[in-house]
Amino acid sequence: MVADLATGPRPVLEATVFADVDPSRETQRAAPGEDAAPGATDEDRLAAMVAAARASVGLPPLTRDARLDAVSRRHAMRIAATGELAHDAGDGDPVERLRVAGLDPRDAGENVAHAGSLPLAHRALWASPSHRANLLGREFQRLGIAVVRDDHGDVWVVETFAGGLLR
Numbered sequence: 204m205v206a207d208l209a210t211g212p213r214p215v216l217e218a219t220v221f222a223d224v225d226p227s228r229e230t231q232r233a234a235p236g237e238d239a240a241p242g243a244t245d246e247d248r249l250a251a252m253v254a255a256a257r258a259s260v261g262l263p264p265l266t267r268d269a270r271l272d273a274v275s276r277r278h279a280m281r282i283a284a285t286g287e288l289a290h291d292a293g294d295g296d297p298v299e300r301l302r303v304a305g306l307d308p309r310d311a312g313e314n315v316a317h318a319g320s321l322p323l324a325h326r327a328l329w330a331s332p333s334h335r336a337n338l339l340g341r342e343f344q345r346l347g348i349a350v351v352r353d354d355h356g357d358v359w360v361v362e363t364f365a366g367g368l369l370r
Contacts, residue, residue, distance in 0.1 A: 232326075232330075233322075233326065234252070234256060234322075234325050234326040234328075234329035234330070235255055235256045235258075235259035235329070236251065236252040236253070236254065236255025236256045236258075236259065236325065237252055237322040237325045237326055237329075238322070239251035239252045239254070239255045240252075245321055245350035245352070245358070246272070246348045246349065246350055248321060249321060249324075249325065249348050249350055249360065249362070250267055250346065250348050252321075252322075252325045253265065253325075253338060253346060253348075253362065256325075256329060256338055256339075257338065257339060260339060262339060262341070265343060265344060265345055265346035265364070266344060266345050266346065267345075267346055267347070267348065268345040268346065268347055268365070270304060270305075270306060270347070271301075271306075271345055271346060271347020271348075271363045271365060272347045272348060272349060273304065273347070274300050274301055274304050274306070274347055274363055275347040275348055275349035275361040275362065275363045276349040276351075276361075277294070277300070278292070278294060278297075278300060278313075278315075278349070278361045278363075279349035279350065279351040279359050279360065279361040280349075280351055281293070281294050282315060282317075282359050282361070283351040283352075283353050283359035288315055288316070288317045288359075289315070290313055290315060297311055297312070297313040297363065298311050301363070301365070306365070308345075308365035308366060308367055309342075309366050309367030310340070310342040310343060310364075310365065310366035310367060311363070311364065311365050311366075312336075312337040312340060312343065312363075312364040312365075313337070313361065313362065313363050313364065314328050314334045314337050314338070314360070314361070314362040314364075315359075315360065315361050315362075316328050316334075316358075316359075316360040317357060317358070317359050317360070318357065318358055318360075319356075319357055319358075320358065321350065321358050321360070324358050324360045325360075328360075328362070337362070337364050338362075340364060340366075342366040343364040343365060343366045344365070344366050344367075345364070345365045345366070346362065346363070346364060346365075347361075347362070347363035347364075347365075348360075348361075348362055348363075349361045
């Protein structure tokens with residue numbers, strides 16, 4: 204579902220509907236790369252998952268960018284603290300946050316997830332058509348990653364994608 208906001212159309216709901224068939228087990232299937240880089244830091248492990256997912260369809264890895272990591276980290280900390288999974292948790296939308304950080308990418312995208320584990324967060328993003336489109340976006344060359352664990356051990360994930368990043 205897309206809402207018509209003052210700033211333009213914005214996706215607000217994504218759902219899979221099953222009519223006269225049993226629901227798919229898509230989110231139960233492992234996502235490409237979810238077993239990548241065991242023992243690495245959460246961020247490095249998630250970056251390896253993204254790279255493996257892209258490689259599974261013949262795409263090159265994205266380049267990690269410390270500036271995008273910092274933007275992702277601030278947003279991940281905010282959504283974990285508020286308990287609100289959102290692209291705008293009162294800190295601006297992804298493009299606004301990039302601009303505040305002094306970045307002006309030609310193309311930008313963001314994935315956010317909350318799950319009981321890093322592989323489950325990656326699996327949920329892979330199973331979502333709009334989030335998978337970001338993971339596989341040919342317009343992106345750079346990636347920022349943040350993973351914040353809350354008091355329950357759940358992960359709050361932010362993946363920031365950028366193409367044509369300018370200073």
